Amino acid sequence: MSATPVRTVARNRSVRYFVSRVLFTVVITFVGLAFALPMVWLVLAPFDATPTLSLEWPDWTLDNFTRLAENPYALRSIGNSLLLGVGTMLIVIVLGALAAYAMSRIRIPGRDGILYGLLLLSSIVTGTAAMVPTFQIITQLGLINNYVGVLLVLAGGILPTVIFILKDFMDSIPKSYEESARLYGAGPFRILRDVVAPIARPGLAFIAIWTIVQVWSNFLVPFILLRSPDLQPAAVLMYTFYTESGQADLRLISTFALLFSLPVLVIYFVVNRRFGFRFHGGIKS
Structure with a gap:
């Protein structure tokens, strides 16, 4: 077997590995955000004068x-x-x-x-x-x-x-x-x-x-x-x-x-x- 096909196979494996890692990172990032956003809301909403179900910068207050x-x-x-x-x-x-x-x-x-x-x-x-x-x-x-x-x-x-x-x-x-x-x-x-x-x-x-x-x-x-x-x-x-x-x-x-x-x-x-x-x-x- 010549060296060229071997290098091609190795390059294809490297590309597949890189793509799989990128996709894995993207999926984990979205999953992490799905869990993190409710936690951020839980911390910020009690200090908001008019909290809503959306995540936004609060109008800070301790009246709640x-x-x-x-x-x-x-x-x-x-x-x-x-x-x-x-x-x-x-x-x-x-x-x-x-x-x-x-x-x-x-x-x-x-x-x-x-x-x-x-x-x-x-x-x-x-x-x-x-x-x-x-x-x-x-x-x-x-x-x-x-x-x-x-x-x-x-x-x-x-x-x-x-x-x-x-x-x-x-x-x-x-x-x-x-x-x-x-x-x-x-x-x-x-x-x-x-x-x-x-x-x-x-x-x-x-x-x-x-x-x-x-x-x-x-x-x-x-x-x-x-x-x-x-x-x-x-x-x-x-x-x-x-x-x-x-x-x-x-x-x-x-x-x-x-x-x-x-x-x-x-x-x-x-x-x-x-x-x-x-x-x-x-x-x-």
Whole structure:
């Protein structure tokens, strides 16, 4: 084969590679803009005297925050969301860690089938599909307009996925650590608390963040089960921000949306700085 065809093939490959990289860069740029523009609107609109759905340079003002502070339920609803998020997170971490540890260390017949069945059912039977029987159960228990009922429903929907994830972390922890602890007389709960939990901290941190995010943005469950405006979380209260003419009040919605997103971002960065999310299985890398 002569040198000319070889150079032609090499040149064609270089041209195709260059074109593919240019097209890839253009597509990624458009995708990045599609995600970035709403974030820019979220930051700028609360400081605009007359915000619209279009992205434009704001007429700077702080009156929107003053109006929001005058709403008797706005700041309280963020506290309600924190209460639901932290409460659900604690229930899920404690019960999920106990169940995952038992699933990891005890040879239960059909264990994998049970795990996959729970995960499948929790994915298919979503909150919307199960809302009618859930409402009937909570009504029979007398927990309507009660945080206990909301916490039970939220935690029950999240637990199967949490157990499935944490079991992988528990499986990756060497059993020799536990055997050494047993030699010093440690029981199962102390081993879980002092040996397994510290090693699985990155996984527990991920579960904590993931649970709070799931609860923070949940609208349907508290909307159905909570009747009093004093108890409603932020995701439900935002639904009530309308003007007297029935139009969405963008001044309140944009300002409240900014405040609504800040707690989750702060929690994420704090936990990420403390634990990090660079891990493989249950062992942090």
